[in-house]
Every structure is written in structure tokens, then in C-alpha cells.
Amino acid sequence: MRVKPIAAILLRQFYLIRSSPVRALPMFAWVAMDIVVWGFITRYLNSMAAGRFNYVPSLLGAVLMWDFFTRIMQGVSTAFLEDVWSRNFLNLFATPLTISEYILGLVLTSVGTSAVGLIVMLALATALFGLSFFSLGALLVPFLLVLFSFGIALGVLASALVLRLGPASEWLVWPLPALLSPFVGVFYPLATLPLWMQDIGHLLPPSYVFEGMRAILAGETFSAGSLAVCAAIAVLDIMLAAYFFTRVFRYAIRTGLLARYSAESAA
Amino acid sequence: MADNGTGSAVRGEAGPVLSVAGLSKSYSDVAAVEGVSFEVHCREVVGLLGPNGAGKTTTINMILGVLSPTAGSVLIGGIDLARQRSHALAHANFSAVYAPLPGNLTVAQNLRFFGLVYGIPALARRVGELLRQFDLERLRDTKCGLLSSGEQTRVALAKAVLNRPRLLLLDEPTASLDPAAAQTIRARIRNLALDTGCGILWTSHNMYEVEEVCDRVLFLSHGRILLEGDPRRLPGEHGAATLEELFIRLAREPLAEPLQRAG
Numbered sequence: 001m002r003v004k005p006i007a008a009i010l011l012r013q014f015y016l017i018r019s020s021p022v023r024a025l026p027m028f029a030w031v032a033m034d035i036v037v038w039g040f041i042t043r044y045l046n047s048m049a050a051g052r053f054n055y056v057p058s059l060l061g062a063v064l065m066w067d068f069f070t071r072i073m074q075g076v077s078t079a080f081l082e083d084v085w086s087r088n089f090l091n092l093f094a095t096p097l098t099i100s101e102y103i104l105g106l107v108l109t110s111v112g113t114s115a116v117g118l119i120v121m122l123a124l125a126t127a128l129f130g131l132s133f134f135s136l137g138a139l140l141v142p143f144l145l146v147l148f149s150f151g152i153a154l155g156v157l158a159s160a161l162v163l164r165l166g167p168a169s170e171w172l173v174w175p176l177p178a179l180l181s182p183f184v185g186v187f188y189p190l191a192t193l194p195l196w197m198q199d200i201g202h203l204l205p206p207s208y209v210f211e212g213m214r215a216i217l218a219g220e221t222f223s224a225g226s227l228a229v230c231a232a233i234a235v236l237d238i239m240l241a242a243y244f245f246t247r248v249f250r251y252a253i254r255t256g257l258l259a260r261y262s263a264e265s266a267a
Numbered sequence: 268m269a270d271n272g273t274g275s276a277v278r279g280e281a282g283p284v285l286s287v288a289g290l291s292k293s294y295s296d297v298a299a300v301e302g303v304s305f306e307v308h309c310r311e312v313v314g315l316l317g318p319n320g321a322g323k324t325t326t327i328n329m330i331l332g333v334l335s336p337t338a339g340s341v342l343i344g345g346i347d348l349a350r351q352r353s354h355a356l357a358h359a360n361f362s363a364v365y366a367p368l369p370g371n372l373t374v375a376q377n378l379r380f381f382g383l384v385y386g387i388p389a390l391a392r393r394v395g396e397l398l399r400q401f402d403l404e405r406l407r408d409t410k411c412g413l414l415s416s417g418e419q420t421r422v423a424l425a426k427a428v429l430n431r432p433r434l435l436l437l438d439e440p441t442a443s444l445d446p447a448a449a450q451t452i453r454a455r456i457r458n459l460a461l462d463t464g465c466g467i468l469w470t471s472h473n474m475y476e477v478e479e480v481c482d483r484v485l486f487l488s489h490g491r492i493l494l495e496g497d498p499r500r501l502p503g504e505h506g507a508a509t510l511e512e513l514f515i516r517l518a519r520e521p522l523a524e525p526l527q528r529a530g
Contacts, residue, residue, distance in 0.1 A: 008383030012369075015376045086369035091426075094331035094361055095384045096353040253335045256294070259328040 001104065005097045009105020010112070013079050017113070027113050028120040031067045035121050038063040039129035057217050059187065060131050062210060064121045066186045069147040069206060070177045071117040075110025076155025077162070077173045084167050089261050099246055106159070107152050114151075136216055142227055143209045146234045150205045153237035154180075160245040163252055167261070185210050205234040282345060283308050284358075284433040284466035285330065290339035292325055292490075299325045300490040303339070307434065307466040312457070314477045314498060315470045317487035318518035323470045326487070327363070327436050330468070332356055344433045357385065362427040363438035367419055370412020374403050374422050377411055378429065385430040397425040401455070417448040424452070428459060435459070435467045441476060449473075453480050474498075474511040484510075486517050493517055 017023045042055040049055065083092060092102070125131035133140060158173040165172070183197055184206040190198050201207040208230030212222035252258035283306035290303040300322040307313045315323050328334035330341050332352050341348040346355040368377045378397060382390040398404045401421045406414065411422055420440060427435055437456065441449035457480055460467050471477050477484060478498045486494040494501060494517065498510050507513035 002386060004383045004386045008380050011383060012372065012376075012380045015372055015380075019371075086371055087367075088369050090331075090333060090363070090366040091368060091381070092384070094333050094356065094359075095381070096357040096386070097384050098353050250335075253333060256325075256328070256334050259333045 001098070001101055005095075005101045006105045006108065008097075009079070009102060010108050013082065013109040013113075016082060027071075027116045031071060031117045031121050032124055034063055034067050035060070035124045036128070039125065042129065056129055056131050057135055058214060060125055060129055061133065061136075061213060061217075062186050064125055064131070064133070065143065065147055065209065065213070066177075066181065066206075067121060068114065068118050068144065069151045071114040072110050072148055072151025073155040073158065073177060074173070075113040076106045076152060077158040078113075079106045079109040080155075080159035081162065081170055081173070084162060084170065084261075087261070089258055093258060099249055100242075103156060103242060103245060106155070110152065110155060111148075114148075136213060139212065139216060139222060139227070142231065143213065146205045146209050146230050149231075149234035149238055153234065153241040156238070156241035156245050160241070160248040163245070163261075164248045164257075180204060180206070183207070189214065203233065205230040205237065283342070284344055285468065286340075286342040286345075287326075287330065288340050288342075290326065290329060290341065291337045292322075292329060292334065293337045298490050300329070300336075303487070303490070303492055305485055305492065305495070307468050309433075309464050309466055310460050311483065312460050312467045312469055312481045314481035314484035315468055315487060316472075316474075316477060316484050316514060318514075321487040321518075322490040323487055324363075324365075324438060325490075327361070327438050327468070327470065330434075330436060331359070331361055357430065358432055359434040359436065360385075360427045360430055360432040361436035361438070362420075362423040362440055363436075364420075364440070364442045365438070366423075368411045368422060368426060370410060373408050373410050374398070374414075374425075375407040377422065378426060381426050382429050387429060393429065397429065401425040416443045417445070417452075420444060420448070420452055424455065428463070428465075431463060431465075433465055435465050437467060437469045439470055439472070441471065441473065449476065456480065474509065474514055478510055486514070488517055 017027070038060050042059045045055040045059070046053075083089060122133060126133070136143065154176060158176055161172055162169050183193070183201045184204050185193065185201060186206075190201045190207055190211060193201060208226050212226065215222045249258070252261070285307040287306070288304045290300060291298065292300040303322070303326060305313070315326065317323050325334065329336045330343075330348070332341075332348055332355070335349075341355075343355040344358040346358065348355040368381075372380065375394060375398065378394045379390060382394060387393050398407055401424060403418075403421060403425060406418060406422075411419060414422065424440065427437070440456065441452050444452060453476060456467065456469075459465065469477075469481060481498050483496065484494075484498045484501065485492050494505070496504065502508060502510050502513045505513055507516060
């Protein structure tokens with residue numbers, strides 16, 4: 001794997017974001033709005049609870065982590081969609097660029113764009129609503145890494161779906177996190193769900209993160225075994241997503257889908 | 268390019284920069300390209316001609332590695348595209364009217380981006396050279412989507428020679444250009460082959476252009492090569508007054524198989 005082609009993917013996204021406020025704004029505007037809205041909701045709930053329960057870390061912390069995951073996923077898929085929108089596949093893939101270099105370029109782009117969102121969210125949640133994210137202790141790092149990994153996997157999967165199904169299928173990308181959210185228990189314990197939903201939830205790494213977050217905030221422990229399981233699932237998901245993208249890419253090369261991708265009819 | 272007969276003079280200078288053997292592409296039971304074999308040599312401009320749907324773009328897409336063949340092989344500079352895709356494509360580049368560079372990047376940004384993709388050393392200097400060579404300096408900070416057709420063609424050509432390719436594929440490079448701009452572009456491309464020693468595979472529907480530029484032409488129809496030879500001699504050899512007349516005849520009524528190879 002070579003550094004320059006990966007840097008090229010990053011540089012292109014940097015050029016696009018730098019020249020377009022429309023691209024720069026979503027990096028932090030919507031997550032900032034989420035933090036503000038949920039911040040006031042938690043403040044209201046805290047006033048109702050009259051000191052019996054602090055909703056800030058459990059609710060606002062969950063919103064922050066879920067938004068971080070969403071930004072990671074959309075960071076990958078939006079960078080991919082830039083090539084769809086500018087009909088760049090032919091120019092891009094008739095070069096020495098390899099699939100792994102391309103995907104890594106998308107991932108690093110997402111790291112950059114989602115880091116901006118994370119910093120804005122942390123600043124707002126801490127300054128305005130007194131969220132102390134470090135109350136999660138050392139587990140904060142693996143929690144974020146698991147969400148990051150699963151976000152990458154989902155972003156690569158979404159990109160593969162758009163490549164396979166055609167440009168019009170981009171609408172599939174945006175609601176994917178919302179489709180998963182009921183199963184991962186962002187705001188409630190998995191035990192609240194019917195058994196079949198719990199079973200699905202156990203296959204999704206964010207479920208473990210949110211369960212663990214609630215356990216720690218309640219003064220309980222989060223087992224190293226659970227952490228290992230969700231990390232393993234997240235790594236497996238990345239590998240499966242990369243494999244799926246590669247298979248779809250090969251299909252697109254074999255069938256001519258890539259060569260004529262700009263035509264909607266190719267879908 | 269100077270008239271050199273059948274191109275034997277240029278062929279003698281080096282091995283083929285492109286070697287296509289038995290290339291075929293089928294979709295279900297429909298053959299888009301069938302058993303196409305040819306070579307392009309150093310400093311040679313080869314015209315790939317044929318009516319719409321003949322298989323020209325399908326052939327070019329297979330050479331570019333964005334479409335896998337059903338059968339056959341593509342060697343770029345002796346490197347097997349199927350086995351060493353990345354290595355082989357490092358020696359090729361292309362420009363096609365249907366593949367414009369991203370319109371939301373400026374001329375200089377596009378050249379920097381593709382320069383990094385190709386891993387060009389001393390990229391800033393190379394981009395500067397190309398901006399001067401293709402008269403793009405005043406447009407360096409203009410978004411490509413805002414350029415005229417002629418300007419976009421110049422940018423696409425600048426990108427196509429970024430990596431000093433041994434093989435350059437040009438799919439209708441002068442389509443949508445006015446005659447004066449087309450003549451300038453033809454002269455640039457001709458000089459490219461002479462100066463850099465690259466081999467060029469060129470598709471066009473403009474027979475005047477083909478006669479002017481190409482050392483050798485391949486007539487493709489229904490996915491097969493029907494004729495091959497010097498564009499200035501072929502019409503006479505097949506009882507046609509001009510290359511255009513021969514093209515029209517072939518497009519409407521392909522030659523019988525034994526006659527095809529005689530060309």
C-alpha cells in the first residue's frame with residue numbers, strides 16, 4: 001500500500017471542504033444542534049428528577065457517542081459519494097490506485113471530518129451542560145474505538161451498496177444509523193427490547209458500548225470479556241465490509257457497471 | 268506524425284507498449300468484442316475506428332482495467348494487466364470526452380490530485396510544466412466545471428500525460444472542439460508521441476483527422492477487427508476514394524472474412 005495515492009484521496013476531500021461552506025457546515029452544525037436540543041432535554045429531565053438521577057451523562061453522553069458513530073459512518077460514505085456525484089470512477093479506477101488505498105483514503109477522510117464534530121460536541125456538552133465525559137474513565141478510549149470501527153464498517157458497506165445499486169440508491173446511506181438505533185439501545189437497556197431485537201442487538205458492537213456506558217455510570221463494572229467480544233465483532237465487521245466492497249467492485253468491473261456508472265440506467 | 272508506411276519503422280524502435288491478444292467481452296450471449304488482437308508500438312499513433320457500437324470504447328475500457336475481458340490478455344509495456352493491474356496502469360493514462368475531470372476542483376487541484384494518485388515525484392514542478400505546456404497557467408485556479416470544451420480537453424490531456432505514460436489512450440479527444448482548436452490539439456498529441464516516445468491509441472469519427480495523425484488504423488465492426496493498415500493507403504487498396512468512403516462502406520456492409528485479413 002502506497003502513501004501518495006492515499007494522500008490524494010485525503011487532499012481531494014480537503015480541497016472540496018475548503019472551497020465549500022455547504023460541505024464544511026454539516027461537519028459540526030447538526031451534531032451541535034443535537035447536543036443543544038438534548039442538553040436542554042436532559043436539563044428539563046434533571047429538574048423533574050429533583051436530584052434523584054443525573055440524566056446528563058447517560059442521555060447527553062449517549063447522544064454524543066451515537067452522533068460520533070454516525071459522523072464516522074457518514075464521513076466514509078460522503079467521501080465516496082463525492083466520486084459518485086462528480087462521475088469520477090473512470091478517472092479514478094483507470095489508475096494504479098488499489099481498492100485498499102481508496103478505502104483507507106476514505107477512512108482517513110472520515111477520521112478528520114468526524115474529529116471536528118467530536119471536538120465541537122465535547123466543547124458544547126461540557127461548557128453548556130456540564131457533561132464530564134471522563135467519568136467513563138479509561139474505558140472511554142475503547143468505547144470510542146469500537147464505535148469508530150463499526151462506523152467505518154457501516155460506511156464502507158453503505159458505499160458498496162451505492163456502487164452495486166447505482167447513484168440513485170444514495171438515499172439508503174443516510175437512514176442506516178437510524179435503522180440500527182432501536183436495536184443497539186442508545187437510550188435504554190437491551191433488556192427493554194423483545195428477545196428477537198435483543199438477539200440482533202448482540203450482533204451490533206454499539207450495543208455493548210451503550211450497555212457498558214450505563215453500567216459504569218451506575219457504578220457497576222463492565223467486563224473485559226464483553227469489551228473483547230464487541231471489539232472482535234467490530235473488527236470482523238470491518239473485514240466483512242471491506243470484503244463486500246471488493247466483491248462489489250469486482251462485480252462492477254466484470255459486468256461493465258463501473259465503466260458506465262454515470263448512467264442511472266446502469267442500476 | 269510523419270508518413271512511415273505501415274509503421275514498421277516505429278515498430279522497430281522498441282517492443283510494443285500495448286499488446287492485446289484475443290480480447291473478448293460478452294454480455295450474456297451477446298459479444299461486444301470478439302477475439303481482438305493488435306499491438307501499439309513506441310512513438311506510434313494507432314487509430315481505432317468503427318461505427319457507434321462497434322466495440323471501441325469497450326476495448327479501451329478493458330485496456331484501462333475498468334472492464335474485465337471474458338477472454339484474452341492485455342499487456343502494457345509487457346506487464347500483464349490482469350495479474351499486475353496497479354503496476355501496468357502506472358504506465359498508461361487516458362483522456363475521454365465522456366470522463367471529464369471533477370468539475371468541482373480547479374485545474375491545478377485536479378492535476379495535483381491525479382499526480383498523487385500516480386505517485387509522480389517532484390509533483391509541484393511537473394504540474395507547473397504541464398500548466399505551461401498546455402497554456403493553462405491563467406486557468407490554474409479555475410474550477411474545471413467552468414471551462415470551455417477546448418479548455419477542458421487541454422486539462423484532460425495535461426492529466427493524461429502527468430505520469431509520462433508509455434501508453435496513451437485517447438477516446439475521441441477532439442470531439443466537441445471547433446476545427447481550429449481540434450487542429451491545435453492534434454498537433455500537441457502528435458508532438459507528444461514524438462517527444463515522449465509514448466504509443467497512442469486514438470479513436471475518432473473524423474477521418475480527415477485520422478489520416479493526418481495516425482500511422483496505422485484498425486477498423487472495428489461488430490466487435491471484430493475487419494481491416495488494419497496505413498490510413499493513407501487503405502482506401503486505394505480497397506477501391507475507395509477516401510478513408511471516409513471506406514469507413515462508410517465497412518460500417519454498412521462489413522467485408523467478408525478472407526478479405527479482412529488481406530488488409
